[in-house]
Amino acid sequence: MSARDLAFMKRAYALALASYEAGGCPIGGVLVDSDGNVLGEGHNMLVQEGNPVIHGEMAALRAAGRMPSRRGTTMYTTLSPCMMCAGAILQFQVGRVVIGDTVNSPGNVDFLRERGVEVSVLNDQACIDLVAKFRREKPDLWLEDWGGPPR
Numbered sequence: 001m002s003a004r005d006l007a008f009m010k011r012a013y014a015l016a017l018a019s020y021e022a023g024g025c026p027i028g029g030v031l032v033d034s035d036g037n038v039l040g041e042g043h044n045m046l047v048q049e050g051n052p053v054i055h056g057e058m059a060a061l062r063a064a065g066r067m068p069s070r071r072g073t074t075m076y077t078t079l080s081p082c083m084m085c086a087g088a089i090l091q092f093q094v095g096r097v098v099i100g101d102t103v104n105s106p107g108n109v110d111f112l113r114e115r116g117v118e119v120s121v122l123n124d125q126a127c128i129d130l131v132a133k134f135r136r137e138k139p140d141l142w143l144e145d146w147g148g149p150p151r
Helices: 003-021 056-064 083-091 109-114 125-137 139-145
Strands: 028-032 038-043 074-077 096-099 118-121
Touching: 003 028, 003 038, 003 056, 003 074, 003 096, 003 125, 028 056, 038 056, 056 074, 056 083, 083 109, 109 118, 125 139
Parallel strands: 074 096, 096 118
Antiparallel strands: 028 038, 028 074
């Protein structure tokens, strides 16, 4: 992994930690262009806004706003994308995703790769530990954020 990838994951982690410290779900996202410019960033807003669709990746996309194309961008996310976020990544043709944690949730790595998205998995220990702590402390909020208990 490049120093740039590690730096942007650290930035995404700081956003996830800020959400956790505010009582929310600890998932951060940062959207970066090919030159390394941050286009948008944010964190899960389920608790803070009462909005179940603003996950870390969605917050970063929302903050980036309108643009002619997202091709050539990279999404840094502290947790493997859920199906909703994976769909948004595909919808807006984000070309690359760097994931901090696939341990607490495998998410949709294969789904993205099968559709041509370059996916790099860091399994960063800080990202893993933060979500594991959150899941232990607030299992009901974890289930709410991820769509409820398994069917």
